[in-house]
Amino acid sequence: MSGSHSTTMAEERLFPSAQDHKGTFTTITKHDDRRLSAAVIGEGPGNVEPIGAFEVSQRKRILQIAVAVIYCLFAAGIVFGYAALKPVLIAEKVYREYCSPEEIEENVRVCYQQELRLNFMFTVAAVATNVCALLVGTILDQFGPRVAGIIGSWLLAAGLAGFGFSKSITFVDPYPISYLLMALGGPFIFIPSFHLANAFPRRSGLILSMLTGAFDASSIIFLVYRVLYQHSSTGITLRTWFLSYLIIPVFIFLAQVFIMPLQSYKTAAELTQQAAVEQNLLDHEDTFVTSSDTSSSRNARRERRESVVSNISALLGPTPEKLSKQTSKQQTSGVWGVMHNATLPQQLTSFWFWGIAGFTIVQMTRINYFVATIRPQYEFLLGSYDSSVRINSFFDIALPIGGLLAIPFIGVVLDSLSTFTVLTTLVTIASTIGILGLIPGSWVAAYMNILLFCAYRPFYYTVVSDYCAKVFGVRTFGKIYGAVICMAGLFNLSQAALDALVHRVFGGDPRPVNAALLVLAVIVGMALCAFVAREGRRARRRLLGEEARRAGEREEERGEAMETEGLLGEERERGYEGV
The missing domain is CATH 1.20.1250.20 (MFS general substrate transporter like domains)
Structure with a gap:
């Protein structure tokens, strides 16, 4: 699949709060008509500013995406492979003790009470996966993707351990609780990975598709287990499989600590805003200076800002063409x-x-x-x-x-x-x-x-x-x-x-x-x-009217801006004449 999918509002097609983190923007403030300053509005997750993808090397960003795809494949949606796991649970006689003596005597494959309890285990997991999305979004907003991912690895590990030791746990029913913990671990692992689409904004659709594909494909994990279970001479028990699978949450934990970013990557909109502010500062830097500014300090600032604008432009690609395509999709x-x-x-x-x-x-x-x-x-x-x-x-x-x-x-x-x-x-x-x-x-x-x-x-x-x-x-x-x-x-x-x-x-x-x-x-x-x-027809008519009104307002603002620029130019000329 090509990166063209990114034009399908890819950044907006996320789980709750996956891209709703607080943006960090900079605005220009003019002081006494002599100098400019930059002010930060908003904060990133956990009061940490989101990071621009250009600030991280391309190799590391590629590695982060590859690692995320791998652990999403092995952990994000494994509970949805329940249809493949269920025959193994039946063969392992899970909930068989709830069958009546008559059903056991008749040697029914699955009795009524057994069927209900097995299905309830999946029902609770499916419900939790959807309901906890709001909780994941809140944690993601407050503490960033690394903390959310680490929590996901712990939840997954607890669920796997519960299944592994299920035969030894008697004080509580371990199966629904363990499956629930595995289900909760999935969104905590999967949702925080979506910000990686902003690591390469021009390929955001491709990255999202890879992550989504890994999530969908993760249901095959229990199919692999069922095949191994059925073709093994002794049968791979629940204890052996689930305790061995603990290597996956360990891998996720280590990846979060040593590879994955602490902050979310800035979205294309945030990068565009940052580039516009930096460019505006560049355009006005020679006009508004202070007596304390030296030539070397002004050159250093200019080089830094030019570098930021250049890096963002290279990352985002041709903005007018992208905006034109996006507008076309919105109209469609x-x-x-x-x-x-x-x-x-x-x-x-x-x-x-x-x-x-x-x-x-x-x-x-x-x-x-x-x-x-x-x-x-x-x-x-x-x-x-x-x-x-x-x-x-x-x-x-x-x-x-x-x-x-x-x-x-x-x-x-x-x-x-x-x-x-x-x-x-x-x-x-x-x-x-x-x-x-x-x-x-x-x-x-x-x-x-x-x-x-x-x-x-x-x-x-x-x-x-x-x-x-x-x-x-x-x-x-x-x-x-x-x-x-x-x-x-x-x-x-x-x-x-x-x-x-x-x-x-x-x-x-x-x-x-x-x-x-x-x-x-x-x-x-x-x-x-x-x-x-x-x-939809009514709304389109209203939007056309609003667009016409806003276009008129923009024309008025453009005229006022041109008038202000002319006045500033006259001020500069008088200043030069005075010198």
């Missing part, structure tokens, strides 16, 4: 900026927010419920356990690979199509997946369902963040996106109720629950699409 979206000027309460009470929140709640519940129950669902739909194993095995491979293959096309789709068209496509694919999940006895429908699902999952997550960035803007992006994901995560607790309905009310038939979720998704999705189509 059809909804860009419609709520940028609204207050946070206005944004949170609008249907722009509740429409995408409702759709996300339904879709995230469907996605995580399918991941947790794919094997029993297809055991019923295909009529045999062996058939469900084949589908489950195919899904375990297709989920990470499908996500990786879909990533390059997601950026192209979001750049090229309007938000209304993208949402309509999203609802159509979601409806198709729902229909395919209702067809019994069809291998074609089963494989098509898996393939569409694996491509749809990363597309859906990216569309939601893209929508929030375009509609609500960067200023409140972290809060808006965090609220959407947090609510959706909390509603995922309903999976336990869905499990109970399938097993106790419908006799193991997943179709009534799937049909209900499908109908709900279609209703909410169509309402959102209709709203975006109608309100």
